[in-house]
Amino acid sequence: MELKILRLGINGEGVAKIPEGNNQDKICFVEKALPDEVVNVNITNEKKSFCTASVVDIKSKSANRIAPKCPYFGKCGGCDIQHMDKPLQEEFKTNLVKDAVCRTLKNNFQVQDVVRVNDFYYRNKMVFPITGDIGNITIGMFRANSHQVVDIDKCILAKDEINKVLQLTKDYFNCSKYSGYDFLKKKGILKYLVVRSKSEQILVTIVATKKIDLKQYYEMLERNFSKVGVSIIVSNNDNEILSGNYIYQYGIKGIDIVEFGVKYCVDNRGFLQVNDDIKQYLYEKILGFVDSDDCVIDAYSGAGLLSSIVAKKCKKVIGIEINKSASQSAKNLARDNVLNNVDFINDDVEIVLEDSIRKYAPSVLILDPPRSGCSMGVLKIINNSIMQNQKTTQNKGINKLIYVSCNLATLMRDLKELTLSFDIKYLQPFDMFPQTKHIETLVCLQRRV
Ligand SMILES: C[S@@+](CC[C@H](N)C(=O)[O-])C[C@H]1O[C@@H](n2cnc3c(N)ncnc32)[C@H](O)[C@@H]1O
Known part of the structure; x- marks a missing residue:
C-alpha cells in the first residue's frame, strides 16, 4: 500500500491516513517514516481505529532523512530517531511539547525552542544486559519492547570509556566460568553491566544472581583505567535492575565531582x-x-x-x-x-x-x-x-x-x-x-x- 506521510507522531513515527470510504479515514502509524515522504508499507497490526505499518520502500524521500550512524539502529531498542537530521529532531521535540501544551492545557503559551548541545557520545551511564552460555557471552542492549539482547560492540550515545569497559568486560567474562542470564527462562549468573564514567573516574557494577569475587576483573580494569572501582549487586528481582544487595568490592567507592561549587561523591545507585x-x-x-x-x-x-x-x-x-x-x-x-x-x-x-x-x-x-x-x-x-x-x-x-x-x-x-x-x-x-x-x-x- 502506498501512503503519504503527513506528520510525526509522539514516538517519532510517521503518521498517514488511509481512506476507509464514507469520508472516514484510518490513522496509520508508519515506523521510521518522515513527513512528506511517499512510502510503500506493510501493515503490521490492524485495530478498529488505527493500524501500524513498516516501510517496504521509500518512493519519495524527505530531505531531512539521513543514514543512521549506528549499525544497530532499528535492531537495538536504544535510539528512535537516528534517521532524522538534527534540525528535524529539534523541530520534532519542540513541537511535541508545543502540541501537548496546546492540546492538554488549551493554552497557546510560548514554548521555547528545545536546547540541544550535543548529538552523540553524551551518556555518562549505561546499563547493558548480559546473556549467553559460558564462553559465549553476549553483552548489548535489549531489542525494542523485548528481553532479547542484541550484541553490540559500542553504543554511540555513550562516552568512549564506557564502550571500552564494554569490550574489556566481554573479553574477560567470555574466558570465565560464568554464564550470562536468560531473561526469558530467568536462569543464569551475570545479568547486567552497569558503567558510570565522569571526570576520568569509572565505576563498574556487575548485577548477578549470586555473589562472585571480582578481584581479577578489577585488576584487568585497573590496567586500563587510572581510577576505577568495582561493585556487585546480588539480585533476583527481575523488575528493578539496581535493587538488591549493593556490595562494594575493589578500587574507588564512588565518583568525586565538583559542580556549581558543591563537592559530592556518587556511586552507581545514585541519581545523576x-x-x-x-x-x-x-x-x-x-x-x-x-x-x-x-x-x-x-x-x-x-x-x-x-x-x-x-x-x-x-x-x-x-x-x-x-x-x-x-x-x-x-x-x-x-x-x-x-x-x-x-x-x-x-x-x-x-x-x-x-x-x-x-x-x-x-x-x-x-x-x-x-x-x-x-x-x-x-x-x-x-x-x-x-x-x-x-x-x-x-x-x-x-x-x-x-x-x-x-x-x-x-x-x-x-x-x-x-x-x-x-x-x-x-x-x-x-x-x-x-x-x-x-x-x-x-x-x-x-x-x-
Ligand atoms: C528525578 S529524581 C530527583 C533527583 C534530584 N532532584 C537530584 O538532583 O538529584 C526523583 C526522586 O524522587 C524520589 N521519590 C519518588 N517518589 C517519591 C515520593 N513519593 N516522595 C518523595 N520522594 C520520592 C525518588 O526516590 C528519586 O530520588
Missing part, C-alpha cells in the same frame, strides 16, 4: 542526569529562578545535589526524599559542604508536604519527580495551600513552582491541576537524550494571585 553538558544548562536556568531571600522546598530531592546547589544561592532549602539511602547521602552532602541552611526529610512528599508548607512557608517549590510525576494528593496540597493563603489574605507561601520533568505525559497531567492556581511563565524542552524520542522539560509557574 545522564547528559552532563545539558545538565549544566538546565541547572543554570533553575538557579536563575531563585533569589537570595527565597526559602525553597525541593520535593523529590534524591541524593540532594540540586538542593545543595540551590542552597548555595538562597536563604533556606528543605529537601524531601522517600528513599532512605538517597536521603542519608543528601544529609552527608550538606554536612561535607558545610551547608547549614539545608535540611532533609526522609519521607513521602504526599505525607509531609502539607506540614512542611505550614512550617517553613516556602516561597519556591521545586518538583523533580520520577517518570510517574506527582500524585493527585500532592497536587491538591499545593493548590489548597494557595487557597488557604487567599482566605487568610496572607501574601506569604508558595509564589513560584519549578517543575523538572522527564515524562511529557505526566507533566501535562500535573500542569492541568497546577494551572488552577499558577500561571506558566516559562516552559523549555531540553534535549537530554538526543537520537531518542525522550525529552526533559523545565517549567516555571508563578502564583496567580
Whole structure:
C-alpha cells in the first residue's frame, strides 16, 4: 500500500491516513517514516481505529532523512530517531511539547525552542544486559519492547570509556566460568553491566544472581583505567535492575565531582542526569529562578545535589526524599559542604508536604519527580495551600513552582491541576537524550494571585 506521510507522531513515527470510504479515514502509524515522504508499507497490526505499518520502500524521500550512524539502529531498542537530521529532531521535540501544551492545557503559551548541545557520545551511564552460555557471552542492549539482547560492540550515545569497559568486560567474562542470564527462562549468573564514567573516574557494577569475587576483573580494569572501582549487586528481582544487595568490592567507592561549587561523591545507585553538558544548562536556568531571600522546598530531592546547589544561592532549602539511602547521602552532602541552611526529610512528599508548607512557608517549590510525576494528593496540597493563603489574605507561601520533568505525559497531567492556581511563565524542552524520542522539560509557574 502506498501512503503519504503527513506528520510525526509522539514516538517519532510517521503518521498517514488511509481512506476507509464514507469520508472516514484510518490513522496509520508508519515506523521510521518522515513527513512528506511517499512510502510503500506493510501493515503490521490492524485495530478498529488505527493500524501500524513498516516501510517496504521509500518512493519519495524527505530531505531531512539521513543514514543512521549506528549499525544497530532499528535492531537495538536504544535510539528512535537516528534517521532524522538534527534540525528535524529539534523541530520534532519542540513541537511535541508545543502540541501537548496546546492540546492538554488549551493554552497557546510560548514554548521555547528545545536546547540541544550535543548529538552523540553524551551518556555518562549505561546499563547493558548480559546473556549467553559460558564462553559465549553476549553483552548489548535489549531489542525494542523485548528481553532479547542484541550484541553490540559500542553504543554511540555513550562516552568512549564506557564502550571500552564494554569490550574489556566481554573479553574477560567470555574466558570465565560464568554464564550470562536468560531473561526469558530467568536462569543464569551475570545479568547486567552497569558503567558510570565522569571526570576520568569509572565505576563498574556487575548485577548477578549470586555473589562472585571480582578481584581479577578489577585488576584487568585497573590496567586500563587510572581510577576505577568495582561493585556487585546480588539480585533476583527481575523488575528493578539496581535493587538488591549493593556490595562494594575493589578500587574507588564512588565518583568525586565538583559542580556549581558543591563537592559530592556518587556511586552507581545514585541519581545523576545522564547528559552532563545539558545538565549544566538546565541547572543554570533553575538557579536563575531563585533569589537570595527565597526559602525553597525541593520535593523529590534524591541524593540532594540540586538542593545543595540551590542552597548555595538562597536563604533556606528543605529537601524531601522517600528513599532512605538517597536521603542519608543528601544529609552527608550538606554536612561535607558545610551547608547549614539545608535540611532533609526522609519521607513521602504526599505525607509531609502539607506540614512542611505550614512550617517553613516556602516561597519556591521545586518538583523533580520520577517518570510517574506527582500524585493527585500532592497536587491538591499545593493548590489548597494557595487557597488557604487567599482566605487568610496572607501574601506569604508558595509564589513560584519549578517543575523538572522527564515524562511529557505526566507533566501535562500535573500542569492541568497546577494551572488552577499558577500561571506558566516559562516552559523549555531540553534535549537530554538526543537520537531518542525522550525529552526533559523545565517549567516555571508563578502564583496567580
Ligand atoms: C528525578 S529524581 C530527583 C533527583 C534530584 N532532584 C537530584 O538532583 O538529584 C526523583 C526522586 O524522587 C524520589 N521519590 C519518588 N517518589 C517519591 C515520593 N513519593 N516522595 C518523595 N520522594 C520520592 C525518588 O526516590 C528519586 O530520588
